[in-house]
Amino acid sequence: MELNTFDFIAREQERQDRNIELIASENFVSENVMRAVGSCLTNKYSEGYPVQRESGNCGRYYGGCEVVNDLEEYCCGLWKQVFQTDYHVNVQPHSGSSANLAAYFSVLRPGDRVLSMDLNNGAHLTHGSPVNFSGKLFDMVFYNVNAAGYIDMEDVRAKALETRPKLILAGASAYSRIIDFAGFAAIAKEVGAYFMVDMAHIAGLVAAGDHPSPFGLADIITTTTHKTLRGARGGLIFCRPELAKKVDSAVFPGTQGGPLQHVIAGKAVTAEEALTPEYREYIHAVVRNCKAMCQEFQRLGYNVVTGGTDNHLFLLDLTDTGLTGKAVQDELDRHGITLNKNCVPNEKRSPMQASGVRVGTAAMTTKGYTEADFVRVAGRIDEIIRGMAGQAK
Numbered sequence: 001m002e003l004n005t006f007d008f009i010a011r012e013q014e015r016q017d018r019n020i021e022l023i024a025s026e027n028f029v030s031e032n033v034m035r036a037v038g039s040c041l042t043n044k045y046s047e048g049y050p051v052q053r054e055s056g057n058c059g060r061y062y063g064g065c066e067v068v069n070d071l072e073e074y075c076c077g078l079w080k081q082v083f084q085t086d087y088h089v090n091v092q093p094h095s096g097s098s099a100n101l102a103a104y105f106s107v108l109r110p111g112d113r114v115l116s117m118d119l120n121n122g123a124h125l126t127h128g129s130p131v132n133f134s135g136k137l138f139d140m141v142f143y144n145v146n147a148a149g150y151i152d153m154e155d156v157r158a159k160a161l162e163t164r165p166k167l168i169l170a171g172a173s174a175y176s177r178i179i180d181f182a183g184f185a186a187i188a189k190e191v192g193a194y195f196m197v198d199m200a201h202i203a204g205l206v207a208a209g210d211h212p213s214p215f216g217l218a219d220i221i222t223t224t225t226h227k228t229l230r231g232a233r234g235g236l237i238f239c240r241p242e243l244a245k246k247v248d249s250a251v252f253p254g255t256q257g258g259p260l261q262h263v264i265a266g267k268a269v270t271a272e273e274a275l276t277p278e279y280r281e282y283i284h285a286v287v288r289n290c291k292a293m294c295q296e297f298q299r300l301g302y303n304v305v306t307g308g309t310d311n312h313l314f315l316l317d318l319t320d321t322g323l324t325g326k327a328v329q330d331e332l333d334r335h336g337i338t339l340n341k342n343c344v345p346n347e348k349r350s351p352m353q354a355s356g357v358r359v360g361t362a363a364m365t366t367k368g369y370t371e372a373d374f375v376r377v378a379g380r381i382d383e384i385i386r387g388m389a390g391q392a393k
């Protein structure tokens with residue numbers, strides 16, 4: 001029988017049901033998020049913004065926007081509640097990368113200098129990687145992590161004083177410790193730089209009070225809505241009210257056309273869910289589970305970057321095993337355990353091989369896993385690693 005698209009969706013559903021999902025940036029959304037994202041709102045064009053937004057914009061470029069205007073305003077209001085902030089919010093970015101692109105363009109011109117963390121030390125591609133628009137468009141300089149893998153705040157300050165960036169960026173994709181937003185803000189103030197935070201990974205923890213908030217400290221804050229926030233796939237930008245016009249113009253017409261109103265509806269459902277006491281409990285469990293699993297790996301003799309975790313993820317440094325992160329990722333895939341290879345600080349291998357793996361607990365906590373379940377999975381991963389190429393640890 002001939003295949004159709006729904007055969008692939010059924011296969012993927014089966015894979016998601018069967019596998020143990022430890023990719024730190026993934027999660028499982030609710031039926032309501034699915035319903036919103038799969039709704040009739042996908043049919044609507046709505047370039048522009050609802051007229052009453054703070055930025056004094058000129059409205060939509062299409063008729064028939066009365067419902068989506070209300071929806072977008074509703075969504076914005078919910079996200080302000082989630083983070084208990086009076087910052088302006090733009091809910092239109094299609095992704096975290098789009099949010100970062102627009103955030104940069106709201107206050108920077110091509111060639112301006114940005115101080116950020118290196119991809120190899122745990123940052124995101126859009127934080128200045130030479131293969132990404134960020135590294136191609138801006139003059140990127142990087143701060144380091146120290147020998148233990150912690151962000152080196154003395155190095156941040158020294159680099160800021162030396163290079164005088166126009167913007168300092170904090171945030172990461174593979175960093176397991178609390179980020180000192182207050183320390184970054186003080187350094188940005190000292191050198192007269194904008195301070196931007198990409199909180200995509202830890203946004204759920206910020207919402208639940210399990211990580212210090214960047215609100216009140218950063219000028220611009222970007223996030224995705226599908227990682228620890230457990231919602232529709234997309235991005236958000238928050239900014240101080242005085243930057244609202246610049247940020248809105250940088251999203252539309254600067255870097256995007258029509259917003260995805262079905263995704264904005266999904267983001268609104270995500271925010272409704274993030275405002276519940278159950279969501280806060282969920283995030284507390286994610287953090288608890290992560291500590292338990294990380295400690296089990298350490299008990300089993302593994303080297304954990306920074307020696308532990310404060311959030312929803314940790315990095316195993318596999319250098320001592322002689323195995324690459326890629327080999328371990330592939331072997332775990334064969335056993336139905338899904339995670340991703342990751343560079344470790346002072347990485348000697350290419351990012352395609354890498355010397356570590358990143359482990360996250362957000363997705364399986366959604367499926368109901370407890371600390372004991374994560375400890376059991378750590379033991380299973382250890383067995384598999386020990387079995388690889390006779391590499392007993």
Ligand code: DSN
Binds near residue numbers: 096173174200
């Ligand atoms: N690529 C994502 C991650 O896995 O962390 C970040 O956007």
